[in-house]
Amino acid sequence: MSTAATLCAPPAILRERGQHEVFCGLTGIIWLHRKIQDAFFLVVGSRTCAHLIQSAAGVMIFAEPRFATAIIGERDLAGLADVNDELDRVVGRLLERRPDIRLLFLVGSCPSEVIKLDLGRAAERLSKSFAPKVRVLNYSGSGIETTFTQGEDACLAALVPELPAAPESAGPALLVAGALADVVEDQLARLFSDLGVGPVRFLPARRADDLPPVGPDTRVLLAQPFLAETARALEQRGAQILTAPFPLGVEGTTRWLEAAAEAFGRPASLVQTVTEPARQRAARALGRYRELLAGKRVFLFPDSQLEPPLARFLARELDMQLIEVGTPYLHKQHLAAELALLPAGTRIAEGQHVENQLDRCRVAKPDLVVCGLGLANPLEAEGLTTKWSIELLFTPIQGYEQAADLAELFARPLIRRTRLVA
């Protein structure tokens, strides 16, 4: 766990290795199962995996969630053939209980990967036996392969080969990749239609039997910064990835829409006209929070890979000062536009050595720390003010109408501090 710190500039990137205090990719199931309404996620793993999802989702327990864990036991570890039969039995029982399932994801975990359980083959086998009613796909959400939001990336990447081929003569179409709240999706769809950009489809679709087509005429806008594998898979299907900053804040949203407009031959001036009311409105709403947040020093622990675009928003639209921007992984290519917008010399920390990072954070005494659930209360107890980062995944934050909501998420802990007298 030595800290192999290499500093390069600009921006300054600190690469660290040590204890990572982050979730694994299984966590994405918590929002993905709400987004794809007829899909079910079956984790093939251990009691730890079941407990992780339960604890992370514990904030809202649904009567019959669309996820479960097939817990590998002692007996399964004895011989592989046995495990496959067991898995078939468990899936059979599940599908019997939930006839509403159209798409089943077998989600790999650390234990399933270490024992080399081939979920790809299992998915093929099960797909055959349950076709055409149920399609079975697989991806890895394991902690040895994926960090938090990379689970969504792996899930969407697994969907890509399933997408229907776009008809050849259909002309250019836009595909927005990355799970967004329904309300955000609808707002963005309206903007695209006003811009004359279309047809527009979203990945993932709300229903598994309504997958968007993809082909050489497809232009892809990433709505989330953590979709490296999905982007690669879409490129393999011939799609072209547009590079842009991500649609967080007014600037990010405008630049993101501009990238789409440009790809569809729409003039930049049109973007300005069409978005004018929304931009004005968002700017007004943001003003209130800028007053409060300007000049405040913020430290972001690595969590979702959303950190660089968030930092860009905090620095450029709310005038906050960035002390450190942690990210579990930095995809230089997809983030090129974002990195270019960050203030010169911003310290980016990729990977993590949580103890050393906590040391740096304590020394810096930031006004606001953005961090995960394991760290928030202890840091509050030390006198720091925190914002838990997982909320950024569970709240609609993209687009103009949500820009102020996003700012508010950061302002709330500070406002709260000033309100509490005792």
Added chain:
Amino acid sequence: MELTVWTYEGPPHVGAMRIATAMEGVHYVLHAPQGDTYADLLFTMIERRAKRPPVTYTTFQARDLGSDTAELFQTAAREAYERFRPAAMLVGASCTAELIQDDPGGLAKALNLPIPVVPLELPAYQRKENWGAAETFYQMVRALAGPAVPPPGSQRPARPAGQAARCNVLGPTALGFRHRDDVAEVKRLLDRLGVQINVLAPWQATPADLARLGEADFNIVLYPEIAQQAASWLQRSFGQPMVTTVPIGVGATTDFIREVAALAGVAPEPALAGPELRLPWYSRSVDSTYLTGKRVFIFGDATHAVAAARIAAEELGFAVVGLGTYSREFAREVRAAAKRLELEALITDDYLEVEAKIAELQPELVLGTQMERHVAKRLGIPCALISAPMHVQDFPARYSPQMGFEGANVIFDAWVHPLMMGLEEHLLGMFREDFEFHDGAAPSHLGSHAALPEAPVPSPQPARDAAVAALAWAQDAELELKKIPFFVRGKARRNTERFASERGVQTITVETLYDAKAHFGR
């Protein structure tokens, strides 16, 4: 392979974390992948601890496999020692590390750290959280108190005359169901008896405290799931008798006091119930007659389920129609308790099986865990919580023990109040749009006083003024409004209408909605 939606217990290493976190001066180095660090939030978010659990995870990745995971472990253990300077260290593996067989015990030993290092073997594919906690506590006790064990056959010296009896109180952990308050209540009882506490463990005990366990005259096992194994070893090694009656409920607390008094050679009376015990009178008072024969279903860990059955039957006059536990290790005790009530115990950790049983029995009250709360809510049956697994609500700010006489008072309130809410809850249920996943489904831990969807509010409300009443919502705006989470939708509607009427807008469009949103902020 078993299909699990919710699990009653975490993996065994979480049990080990509960011991390490309860203690002072202990650090746990856990060979585990990064996702396993979720367990920290159990302590910092659910229990609201102000400190991170004293755990270092190696967070090895796929690319480390087969090359240097062992070295990674050693580096983590060495760094943890240097940074935290614990008085003792626990080392072990989580489920994934168990498969790669790095032998954390051997690797840690090779580091020659100048402190006791206790290796843990917690088979993650067989065992669960409470077993892991019990095993960890036992291994710690053996490792630290072991050097003081007298040679076999030696006589335990008699307590000098005039010296107060001393006991160890064993079992309370971090993330335990009301352990914090139970400890205070038991301390109070012992204090009244004039019995001194030699060591309380693992709760706030140091490794040095564990080394002194043999000095007590006897042991009190507060939570058998956690401490029975350690107490049995102490009994064998130091000849310390143990009290295993768990003081939950009036009868059990009275038994407990008498047992402790007998072992300590003191009079029980000073600790026996005084006027502050209200359960018996409340239960006899006439307004409680409606409790008679209420059919209750009980499910939880063994200790709390057995205690609940006795209270329900003997102290509240309920009819216990079902009794069960997920603690397989204590199935025998629960079976015996069920037999006394002429029932067959339900021993399972499959919550679907418990659900089916509840549906079949149709009890009038469920005493269970948060799993049963969800089941009960769906079936429209009132429910009170008696046991882990833990939810943030199970750490109330107020003092609310389960043990002792104050615990009995708390239990009376906790079990009887949901019953009074019973009828109301049915009515509330009638307004729900759908039983699954609809946005009006209140977070079920909020129970019967959960937020209601805005649906039943008659429209227009009498209080609305004429200007607001004249407003029309365009269809798309109305649809858009529906997408806003139900718990803020009412406010969004009111704000938008106020905004529109102040500006003389007749028809509310999507634009108006967002204009208002921007105007008011949240």
